[in-house]
Amino acid sequence: MKAKSVTSHDVAKLAGVSRSTVSLVLNGSNAVSLSEETKERVREAARILGYRPNSAALMLRKGRTDTIGLVITETRSIRVDAYIPILHYAIADVLKEAGYSLLLETFERKKGVNPYTDLVFSHRIDGLMVLSPHVEDKDLHALLDSGFPVVQIGSIGHPEELSVTTCTSDSTTEAVRHIVDLGHRNIGSVPFSPSGFSATDSRLEELRQELLKSGIMLDADCIEFGDFSAESGYNATLRLMKRQPRLTAIFAGNDTIALGVIGALNSLGLSVPGDVSVVGYDDLPFSGFISPPLTTVKMNADHQGRLAADLMVKRLKGETIPQKRLVLPSQVVLRASTAKARMQASDL
Structure with missing residues (x-):
C-alpha cells in the first residue's frame, strides 16, 4: 500500500500553527512578523515529518527555482576523476550557504540536439555552471549570447564569459x-x-x-x-x-x-x-x-570551485563583478x- 504523502496540513497540526504560517515560514516570507520560537517549531515539525515544499509551486510563486545546474561535459570523467568530487563539494557548499541547491547533470551531445535546452529553457534552473567547456561548443556560445547566467570552470574565450581557470x-x-x-x-x-x-x-x-x-x-x-x-x-x-x-x-x-x-x-x-x-x-x-x-x-580544486560558485551568486544577485575571468596560479x-x-x- 502506497504511503500517504506528507502535507503542509500535517506540519501545521504537529507545530500547532495554521497552514498559512507553515507556508510563510518554509517559503522564507517576511510578509508577517513571526517569532523565532514559532519559526523553529514549524521547521522542526517539517524535519520530523520529512516535509519539503513543492518546488514547482515555489518556482511559480517566486519566479525562480533557487537551483543552479552543474554540467559535466565529459560523462566518463565523473566515475574516475578524483578532482571532480572536490570541485563539486566546494561549489555545493558555497551555493547552499547562499540559499541555492545544486543540480548535477551530465553532458550528452547528439547531432541536432541542444544539450542545455532541457535544463535552461524548461526553467528548471536559475543559472548554469559548466565544467571543462569546449571551445567549439556553439550551443554554449549561443547561451552566453542570450545573457543567461553561466559560469565556466574553464574558458571558451567568449567576450562576456564568467570563468575560473588555472594557469599551468x-x-x-x-x-x-x-x-x-x-x-x-x-x-x-x-x-x-x-x-x-x-x-x-x-x-x-x-x-x-x-x-x-x-x-x-x-x-x-x-x-x-x-x-x-x-x-x-x-x-x-x-x-x-x-x-x-x-x-x-x-x-x-x-x-x-x-x-x-x-x-x-x-x-x-x-x-x-x-x-x-x-x-x-x-x-x-x-x-x-x-x-x-x-x-x-x-x-x-576546492578554491576553484568556491570562486566559481561565488561568481554565480554575485551574477544572480546583480552584484558588481570587477573581474569576469579569474585565473588561478599553480605550483x-x-x-x-x-x-x-x-x-x-x-x-x-
Whole structure:
C-alpha cells in the first residue's frame, strides 16, 4: 500500500500553527512578523515529518527555482576523476550557504540536439555552471549570447564569459626544468583524455614547447593518450613502454592517470623513480601518500570551485563583478617520484 504523502496540513497540526504560517515560514516570507520560537517549531515539525515544499509551486510563486545546474561535459570523467568530487563539494557548499541547491547533470551531445535546452529553457534552473567547456561548443556560445547566467570552470574565450581557470604554463616550465636538470632526455607523456579535449590539448602543447626549449622533441611516438581513468593510464603506459622502452620520465596528464602509469611501470619490473620518473597534475589528496609520493603540479580544486560558485551568486544577485575571468596560479610540488635519470648503454 502506497504511503500517504506528507502535507503542509500535517506540519501545521504537529507545530500547532495554521497552514498559512507553515507556508510563510518554509517559503522564507517576511510578509508577517513571526517569532523565532514559532519559526523553529514549524521547521522542526517539517524535519520530523520529512516535509519539503513543492518546488514547482515555489518556482511559480517566486519566479525562480533557487537551483543552479552543474554540467559535466565529459560523462566518463565523473566515475574516475578524483578532482571532480572536490570541485563539486566546494561549489555545493558555497551555493547552499547562499540559499541555492545544486543540480548535477551530465553532458550528452547528439547531432541536432541542444544539450542545455532541457535544463535552461524548461526553467528548471536559475543559472548554469559548466565544467571543462569546449571551445567549439556553439550551443554554449549561443547561451552566453542570450545573457543567461553561466559560469565556466574553464574558458571558451567568449567576450562576456564568467570563468575560473588555472594557469599551468609557469608550473609546466618549472616541472620540465626539474626533469631536465635531473638528466632526463628520453621523455614521454600520457595525457588524461583523448586528443580534442581542450584541457588535454593545451597541457600537452605547453609540455611540448617547454621540452623543445631544452632541445627535446616530444613526438607522437612518445605520447599515448589515456581516457580519464587510472586503468586507461595503466594500459596506455604499457603500450607506450612497448614502443619506447628507453623512456626515463613520463608526464601524466593528471594524478589519476599517474596512478595507472606507476602501476604499469611496476608491472613491467621498472621502479619509480629508479628507472622511470613520473610527474602528475592536480595534487589530489592521495598524491602525497602513494608509493612513491607523487611529484605533481598543484591545482586547487576546492578554491576553484568556491570562486566559481561565488561568481554565480554575485551574477544572480546583480552584484558588481570587477573581474569576469579569474585565473588561478599553480605550483610544482616535488616529491619522491622523480630522481636522476638512469644510465643507459648509449650513455657509457
